[in-house]
Amino acid sequence: MPLNDKRPIDIEIKNLSKTFGDVQAVNQLDLTINRGEIFCLVGPNAAGKTTTIRLMLGILKPDSGLISVRGYSIPKEKKKLRKIMGYLPQQRALYDLLTTRENIEFFARAKGVSNKRVVKNTNQLIEKLSLEPHIDKLAYLLSGGTQQRTALAAAMVNEPQIAFLDEPTVGLDPVLRREFWEYFREIAREHGTTILVTTHYLNEAEWADRVGVMRNGRIMAIDTPEKLLEQTGQHNMENMFFELIKGVSA
Amino acid sequence: MRFAYLIAIRLWKQLSRDRRTLGLATVAPLLFVVLFGVAFGGEIDHVPVIVINQDSDAEIVIKFGIITIFEENVSAIGNSIVTALDLSLKVDINQDYTDFETAKEEVVNKRYRCAILIPENFTYNMVSPLGDNISISLYLDNSDPQIAGVVLQAISDAFQDSAGSITVEYAYGDDLRTIDFFGPAIIAFGVFFFAFILVIMNLIGERKTGTLPLLLQCPFDKGQIILGYLFAFSLLSAIQTTVIILFSSLFFGITFGTSLAHYISIYITAIVLGWTGLVLAIFLSSFARSEFQAVQFIPTIILPVILLSGIIIPLDQIPEVIRWVAYLLPTTYGVSLLRAISIEGVLLNIFSFEFLFQIFFFVVFLLGSRISLRET
Numbered sequence: 001m002p003l004n005d006k007r008p009i010d011i012e013i014k015n016l017s018k019t020f021g022d023v024q025a026v027n028q029l030d031l032t033i034n035r036g037e038i039f040c041l042v043g044p045n046a047a048g049k050t051t052t053i054r055l056m057l058g059i060l061k062p063d064s065g066l067i068s069v070r071g072y073s074i075p076k077e078k079k080k081l082r083k084i085m086g087y088l089p090q091q092r093a094l095y096d097l098l099t100t101r102e103n104i105e106f107f108a109r110a111k112g113v114s115n116k117r118v119v120k121n122t123n124q125l126i127e128k129l130s131l132e133p134h135i136d137k138l139a140y141l142l143s144g145g146t147q148q149r150t151a152l153a154a155a156m157v158n159e160p161q162i163a164f165l166d167e168p169t170v171g172l173d174p175v176l177r178r179e180f181w182e183y184f185r186e187i188a189r190e191h192g193t194t195i196l197v198t199t200h201y202l203n204e205a206e207w208a209d210r211v212g213v214m215r216n217g218r219i220m221a222i223d224t225p226e227k228l229l230e231q232t233g234q235h236n237m238e239n240m241f242f243e244l245i246k247g248v249s250a
Numbered sequence: 251m252r253f254a255y256l257i258a259i260r261l262w263k264q265l266s267r268d269r270r271t272l273g274l275a276t277v278a279p280l281l282f283v284v285l286f287g288v289a290f291g292g293e294i295d296h297v298p299v300i301v302i303n304q305d306s307d308a309e310i311v312i313k314f315g316i317i318t319i320f321e322e323n324v325s326a327i328g329n330s331i332v333t334a335l336d337l338s339l340k341v342d343i344n345q346d347y348t349d350f351e352t353a354k355e356e357v358v359n360k361r362y363r364c365a366i367l368i369p370e371n372f373t374y375n376m377v378s379p380l381g382d383n384i385s386i387s388l389y390l391d392n393s394d395p396q397i398a399g400v401v402l403q404a405i406s407d408a409f410q411d412s413a414g415s416i417t418v419e420y421a422y423g424d425d426l427r428t429i430d431f432f433g434p435a436i437i438a439f440g441v442f443f444f445a446f447i448l449v450i451m452n453l454i455g456e457r458k459t460g461t462l463p464l465l466l467q468c469p470f471d472k473g474q475i476i477l478g479y480l481f482a483f484s485l486l487s488a489i490q491t492t493v494i495i496l497f498s499s500l501f502f503g504i505t506f507g508t509s510l511a512h513y514i515s516i517y518i519t520a521i522v523l524g525w526t527g528l529v530l531a532i533f534l535s536s537f538a539r540s541e542f543q544a545v546q547f548i549p550t551i552i553l554p555v556i557l558l559s560g561i562i563i564p565l566d567q568i569p570e571v572i573r574w575v576a577y578l579l580p581t582t583y584g585v586s587l588l589r590a591i592s593i594e595g596v597l598l599n600i601f602s603f604e605f606l607f608q609i610f611f612f613v614v615f616l617l618g619s620r621i622s623l624r625e626t
Contacts, residue, residue, distance in 0.1 A: 097267040
């Protein structure tokens with residue numbers, strides 16, 4: 001999808017830093033994400049991707065820097081953000097003893113979706129994410145992939161304006177990963193949802209509108225996938241990443 | 251309140267599908283009743299003892315010169331003591347022994363718990379103004395103080411019976427059995443124990459699976475999560491109380507009250523006590539990262555509750571140095587209230603210190619858990 005530069009900025013981060021003891025998890029990070037954009041933060045494990053998301057949600061307090069999401073100053077106005085956002089944590093956070101449908105409906109209600117829309121939204125997601133055969137199964141009996149699809153449905157059931165998806169495709173097979181990305185594109189296109197996705201599958205980043213390559217708490221490069229490949233003279237994102245870190249100390 | 255209701259419904263749905271936990275929460279209080287019922291309901295009796303009764307009838311004649319100033323024929327008090335002892339059924343008497351030293355050997359060999367010697371002229375010496383100071387000799391196996399206590403009490407009672415009877419009128423607890431005393435305490439312990447254990451384990455599980463951090467990202471005040479737990483566990487406490495009352499009445503004949511008002515008092519007290527366990531669990535769950543760490547809270551909290559709340563050991567018997575711990579436990583007041591309602595027949599006074607303390611404890615830890623319940 002071509003990037004429309006006229007779209008308003010949805011997420012703006014300036015000079016953001018966070019340390020845990022001696023570890024600099026996020027280091028003077030600057031980032032802007034436009035409305036309706038699929039932005040992928042890509043990088044190896046411990047690059048600072050999850051910490052960045054948790055800072056954006058106000059779960060963690062930054063040591064320094066400014067975060068603005070949809071005009072809300074985070075963490076100060078994090079409660080206002082909760083009404084319009086969807087969040088998929090790294091863990092498959094589901095209730096084992098609730099069925100697929102019950103899990104999705106529970107999170108719909110917990111996110112304040114009106115009773116009228118709870119069933120409608122749940123049914124739509126069940127269809128879109130191919131969950132029909134599993135709707136009455138208890139969550140702990142589902143396969144890893146189905147659990148992840150259910151968790152994604154639970155995260156998106158309130159039709160969020162901004163979605164924070166932390167490693168949504170981890171542990172999934174290539175077919176399901178592709179399906180997830182198709183779904184992200186669909187909701188970004190149809191509803192104008194801003195989507196921030198993190199992943200350590202470097203090649204997945206090709207499917208995003210823009211990519212931020214992250215390492216050691218810093219963004220090393222940020223651009224469209226095509227331009228990043230062009231700048232580094234590589235044909236895939238994995239090689240692009242290794243080209244970028246060449247000569248940069250860990 | 252919508253969010254709290256949602257949480258409560260979800261908890262009940264999960265609990266109803268977790269048969270093991272549900273079974274434990276309803277069957278375990280029964281187990282408590284049975285254990286307490288058997289352990290404290292059974293009285294110690296038929297303790298084997300040897301009695302050597304050398305006493306005989308006494309003919310007491312005191313003369314001053316040729317004038318008789320005191321003349322009395324008294325039946326052997328030793329025989330009366332033995333009969334009273336026999337009738338008490340607390341001890342099984344063997345009177346085949348004649349030598350006290352041999353009888354003592356038998357106690358040492360653990361064949362008998364006590365050897366009792368009622369000496370010669372016991373009656374004479376007791377009754378006669380000129381009698382010597384003479385006493386009954388006991389050789390007692392005190393390796394089990396409870397059994398030894400029963401033997402001593404039986405002898406003391408028999409001695410008093412043979413001398414004359416004591417009339418006792420009870421202010422409270424007429425015909426009270428030990429198990430009647432423990433019944434209300436089982437409700438207090440069961441309700442507190444399960445609210446504490448189930449809530450702390452549930453919350454640690456929710457934190458580990460990531461559902462709790464996700465709930466905390468929902469657009470509702472986190473106080474509603476605590477309220478949801480309160481709703482769900484109030485119902486569980488009420489069910490447990492019902493189970494304990496029904497089972498205790500049916501199998502151990504324990505009466506908890508004589509009117510509906512008594513039962514309402516019991517339910518309110520039990521549910522509020524359950525709340526105190528619940529908020530304490532929510533508060534402490536924030537300080538445990540795993541079930542393993544949470545399990546370590548159980549003896550730290552539950553053991554003082556069992557030992558210091560007056561469930562088994564009366565508060566007066568707890569050394570003053572640690573009695574202040576008892577005064578800080580909500581169960582101390584819960585047990586006291588439930589006993590007062592069941593045994594003394596009083597109704598719950600919500601302005602009583604005991605009840606207000608529980609409310610105070612609840613509010614303090616409710617606020618504490620509201621602060622400590624965090625995503626990280």
